[in-house]
Amino acid sequence: MKKNSLSIFGVSPILAILLLIAITLMIAGVTAVWVFSLLNNDHDTGGIYVFDIELYSSSDELILQLIDGDPFNTTDSKMLIDDIEITLTPVQIMIGSDVNITCGFDVIQGQEYTIKLVMNNKVVLYQEKVAL
Numbered sequence: 706m707k708k709n710s711l712s713i714f715g716v717s718p719i720l721a722i723l724l725l726i727a728i729t730l731m732i733a734g735v736t737a738v739w740v741f742s743l744l745n746n747d748h749d750t751g752g753i754y755v756f757d758i759e760l761y762s763s764s765d766e767l768i769l770q771l772i773d774g775d776p777f778n779t780t781d782s783k784m785l786i787d788d789i790e791i792t793l794t795p796v797q798i799m800i801g802s803d804v805n806i807t808c809g810f811d812v813i814q815g816q817e818y819t820i821k822l823v824m825n826n827k828v829v830l831y832q833e834k835v836a837l
Contacts (some may be wrong), residue, residue: 734780743825754829760836762814767791767806771798785821812836
């Protein structure tokens with residue numbers, strides 16, 4: 706009898722099937738995490754808000770009005786004007802209602818200010834406004 710001189714290395718069929726199943730499950734898990742993160746991304750703040758802002762130099766106040774969206778609760782929110790944090794009084798803002806916010810610094814008429822409203826570490830308002 707002649708001995709087979711050709712040596713073939715490979716993976717057994719059972720091991721190949723187990724590897725295919727494991728790779729498929731890993732791909733499915735990564736895809737599921739990615740899809741769920743996309744779906745949940747829009748619900749971090751509870752909704753989309755449309756605000757109107759006026760900044761007045763005569764009273765050093767900002768008037769914030771909710772034009773559209775869910776009622777806005779300022780409890781978990783912070784406001785930044787030119788990266789200066791402004792203290793917000795805990796209040797729920799309904800559509801059409803105004804909230805007067807004291808800036809805590811001298812607002813200069815004609816100067817442009819960057820205003821950010823952040824809720825749960827997500828910016829819900831970013832606007833550049835010229836003080837009146």
